[in-house]
Amino acid sequence: MEKNLSLLKRSALFLGVDEGEIESMLGCLGAKTQDYGKEEYVLREGDSPEAVGLLLSGGILIVQEDYWGNRNIRARIVPGQVFAEAFACVPGAVMDVSVLTDEKSRVLWLNVQRVLHTCPSACAHHSRMIRNLLSDLAENSLRANEKLTHISRRSTREKLLSYLSAEARRQGRAEFFIPFNRQQLADYLSVERSAMSAELSRMQRDGILSVDKNRFP
Amino acid sequence: MEKNLSLLKRSALFLGVDEGEIESMLGCLGAKTQDYGKEEYVLREGDSPEAVGLLLSGGILIVQEDYWGNRNIRARIVPGQVFAEAFACVPGAVMDVSVLTDEKSRVLWLNVQRVLHTCPSACAHHSRMIRNLLSDLAENSLRANEKLTHISRRSTREKLLSYLSAEARRQGRAEFFIPFNRQQLADYLSVERSAMSAELSRMQRDGILSVDKNRFP
DNA sequence: ACAATTTTGTTGTAAATGCAACAGAAAGAG
DNA sequence: CTCTTTCTGTTGCATTTACAACAAAATTGT
Structure with a gap:
């Protein structure tokens, strides 16, 4: 106790x-x-x-x-x-x-x-x-x-960016972890999981972020 | 006073x-x-x-x-x-x-x-x-x-139905008024105004609801 | 270590949405 | 009343998303 x-x-x-x-x-x-x-x-x-x-x-x-x-x-x-x-x-x-x-x-x-x-x-x-x-x-x-x-943003990419930057701000450093797996994150942001995965890939390709499992950047 | x-x-x-x-x-x-x-x-x-x-x-x-x-x-x-x-x-x-x-x-x-x-x-x-x-x-x-x-719903139609049925429930009767014009309603539900207008028309055509300006049904 | 299960990323297609442009209806100003 | 402005609905087109199916990667249990 x-x-x-x-x-x-x-x-x-x-x-x-x-x-x-x-x-x-x-x-x-x-x-x-x-x-x-x-x-x-x-x-x-x-x-x-x-x-x-x-x-x-x-x-x-x-x-x-x-x-x-x-x-x-x-x-x-x-x-x-x-x-x-x-x-x-x-x-x-x-x-x-x-x-x-x-x-x-x-x-x-x-x-x-x-x-x-x-x-x-x-x-x-x-x-x-x-x-x-x-x-x-x-x-x-x-x-x-x-x-x-977050979920008022119009596109999946904007929703991700809104959520991730808020999370980075909250954790107060460049490297941070999110408390969701991919399916949960999609359910949190009200988007489709596979489309979100694809978007995360494109964002990495575009150099906007890097992600390893739940660790950003 | x-x-x-x-x-x-x-x-x-x-x-x-x-x-x-x-x-x-x-x-x-x-x-x-x-x-x-x-x-x-x-x-x-x-x-x-x-x-x-x-x-x-x-x-x-x-x-x-x-x-x-x-x-x-x-x-x-x-x-x-x-x-x-x-x-x-x-x-x-x-x-x-x-x-x-x-x-x-x-x-x-x-x-x-x-x-x-x-x-x-x-x-x-x-x-x-x-x-x-x-x-x-x-x-x-x-x-x-x-x-x-409301805004976690995936489609414009679902968002409208979620909002409108909540409003009908709150006002406690079949006929009710919404406090938004079309642009405001779209901004409230995070959808595009013209797409929402089109959806409202389709919903009326399908007999799901009727609407006259701000009066439902 | 291996097999089974779960999670994640990729892709193609159908459907829905965003956007822009416009016309008719309604509201407001003079 | 007429003119002007604002609001609403319609349409075509480009873009984005949902869905399904599958393969690769990771995790779990034995």
């Missing part, structure tokens, strides 16, 4: 809360961990989750599937990040996406409704948690906006 | 706050109104707004323009709605979109940082405001998600 605590301390949700306080807040939030195997559903379209998930280890994908199994990847969640917070914060909101693991994962479920509905003075840390949740939702909104920037 | 108050009372930000309290909160938030002409910038890409905007009258668009003036519309804000809240809530966040009026508009600027940074007990309504802001951000996130659903 020590390892988890250090992860929690660095997560957006527990920002500015020291380890001792985190433990008492976990009780307050009815925290429960749950383990999932590889490629297992964590939440399904149609669910109305009451708790937010905080990924402790592994990796999960937020995906949407249309009527004929065409899959669109909304985001990849890495350890320390929170998911389903918007649905958990809007009572009765029905998920139009599913959450599933990409690898063996462990999730910490936090019932934030308790924090939202009881008087903030009931627990000294409630207001801190609410403000952290607010920051998280705001950042979540900025991330969704960023994805909209 | 009475008219404004009744609008504010119905807005997400002041939900559950009665009129008398709203007036005192407005002082607390350093509220200022500002008027804008038709097609005037309210915020520009690169700005880091410190206040959230609440639209009192008129109509505004959240847009993103790429290097060659290709415009993408993120959302249309109608009176009572809030905008730029995610940027205002993440200190230092730089806008990657612009906000401009579609018609003559009046905006109420609210400095929410004061509410976020001082102790919640300083004003009895701070915690209410924070929770309302949280709800608003969560709903904002759901709306961004919804837009992602």
Whole structure:
């Protein structure tokens, strides 16, 4: 659990809360961990989750599937990040996406409704948690906006460039890794995998970038 | 101002706050109104707004323009709605979109940082405001998600159907109006206007829908 | 190390989209 | 009302993408 605590301390949700306080807040939030195997559903379209998930280890994908199994990847969640917070914060909101693991994962479920509905003075840390949740939702909104920037581009090449330069900027160096394989990247950018592969080849031929598996440049 | 108050009372930000309290909160938030002409910038890409905007009258668009003036519309804000809240809530966040009026508009600027940074007990309504802001951000996130659903569709027809059925659902009846003209709708769905017009014609010919200007079906 | 499975890149063809140009309809100005 | 401007739909053509099928490369399990 020590390892988890250090992860929690660095997560957006527990920002500015020291380890001792985190433990008492976990009780307050009815925290429960749950383990999932590889490629297992964590939440399904149609669910109305009451708790937010905080990924402790592994990796999960937020995906949407249309009527004929065409899959669109909304985001990849890495350890320390929170998911389903918007649905958990809007009572009765029905998920139009599913959450599933990409690898063996462990999730910490936090019932934030308790924090939202009881008087903030009931627990000294409630207001801190609410403000952290607010920051998280705001950042979540900025991330969704960023994805909209990528997939609003008209051509596959522009989408790739938009995504890759954002990723390079985020990782803050010339060499960077992307958290997707080719099929997942195509599903993330809403393009066709083979066409995207071909485009990546042309971009390398044109000297715009170089790529070795998931390593750019 | 009475008219404004009744609008504010119905807005997400002041939900559950009665009129008398709203007036005192407005002082607390350093509220200022500002008027804008038709097609005037309210915020520009690169700005880091410190206040959230609440639209009192008129109509505004959240847009993103790429290097060659290709415009993408993120959302249309109608009176009572809030905008730029995610940027205002993440200190230092730089806008990657612009906000401009579609018609003559009046905006109420609210400095929410004061509410976020001082102790919640300083004003009895701070915690209410924070929770309302949280709800608003969560709903904002759901709306961004919804837009992602539309533009992730592969074909123009699918994008139109996804958007139009969502709009019909939201307005809760068979007959509904959309808040965009053809060019704006194309910019919203990231497709080409003339191709979209042609597709709308084909869809009518196929009996999928009927459309008269902005009225469906 | 080998076989089986999955992932990735390549190619050809059909279909869809972007673009440009234009004409009719609608809206706005005087 | 008339003229001007803006908006919308239509069409042809060049370009791009989706789809399917396949081969090469990499990964996994035994």
